[in-house]
Amino acid sequence: MTDKQEKTILSTRDVRLWYGQKEALHGIDLDFPNKGITALIGPSGSGKTTYLRALNRMHDLEDGVTVTGSFNFNGTDIYAPTTDTVDLRKQIGMVFQQPNPFPFSIYENVIFGLRLDGVKDKAILDEAVERSLKQASVWDEVKDDLHKSALGLSGGQQQRVSIARVLAMSPDLLLLDEPTSALDPISSRNIEETLLKLREDYAMIIVTHSMSQASRISDRTAFFLSGDLIEVDQTKHIFLNPQKQETQDYVSGRFG
Numbered sequence: 001m002t003d004k005q006e007k008t009i010l011s012t013r014d015v016r017l018w019y020g021q022k023e024a025l026h027g028i029d030l031d032f033p034n035k036g037i038t039a040l041i042g043p044s045g046s047g048k049t050t051y052l053r054a055l056n057r058m059h060d061l062e063d064g065v066t067v068t069g070s071f072n073f074n075g076t077d078i079y080a081p082t083t084d085t086v087d088l089r090k091q092i093g094m095v096f097q098q099p100n101p102f103p104f105s106i107y108e109n110v111i112f113g114l115r116l117d118g119v120k121d122k123a124i125l126d127e128a129v130e131r132s133l134k135q136a137s138v139w140d141e142v143k144d145d146l147h148k149s150a151l152g153l154s155g156g157q158q159q160r161v162s163i164a165r166v167l168a169m170s171p172d173l174l175l176l177d178e179p180t181s182a183l184d185p186i187s188s189r190n191i192e193e194t195l196l197k198l199r200e201d202y203a204m205i206i207v208t209h210s211m212s213q214a215s216r217i218s219d220r221t222a223f224f225l226s227g228d229l230i231e232v233d234q235t236k237h238i239f240l241n242p243q244k245q246e247t248q249d250y251v252s253g254r255f256g
Ligand SMILES: Nc1ncnc2c1ncn2[C@@H]1O[C@H](COP(=O)(O)OP(=O)(O)O)[C@@H](O)[C@H]1O
Pocket: 019, 024, 042, 043, 044, 045, 046, 047, 048, 049, 050, 051
């Protein structure tokens, strides 16, 4: 292990979540290093999205959801009553399945959060736009059209602009829920290459239903089944030498 992998950015213990009376997560213990990509895999309905959304308190916005367990993020408790969820979601940014550009210019999309924070200095905003779009590997494609609508971009470009919008807030952790599943194969590869570059500098957790994607881009893989974490390990171990029969059955395509 290299030095940079030794620090844990996020640690969850005994995470349980109920939709009404129905328990959807049955006690998830997971640790995430401060760099690199962890993939969450498992069949549809296994709780991957539910767990991911719990990490930046997205369920706060829904009625009837109960979350218990401990969530230690950089030494702070994500669910402490004093935690400001707006600040939390800057530190733990989320990228969704569908690219979700706002009906504004590319430039305004990227600095949306900075504007909400009251940043007005044009030099700072310009710098954030260029830095974030470069990090999201879409700068070269859009640099001459920054003031055109983001809605005119292709789906893959929109998704990279969505990633840039999250990066503009300088997050510590990126959550991505099937970020390529709405995209064509070439756009998906572009996103994968973007994530592979970002993994040098960011901690990322990606939900994917594609085992080949998990094996291409992730350092570690966690296998979910029916609301339980079955196994987590280095990705190559999960795919080549899993310890649990359920994992073996899933990665060899016997179900899911
Ligand atoms: N808003 C919701 N209300 C009730 N049940 C839900 C809701 N969202 C997800 N579920 C249920 O929780 C379980 C886990 O779903 P989900 O986290 O979306 O799985 P995955 O992302 O692995 O496909 C499933 O049984 C699903 O039907």
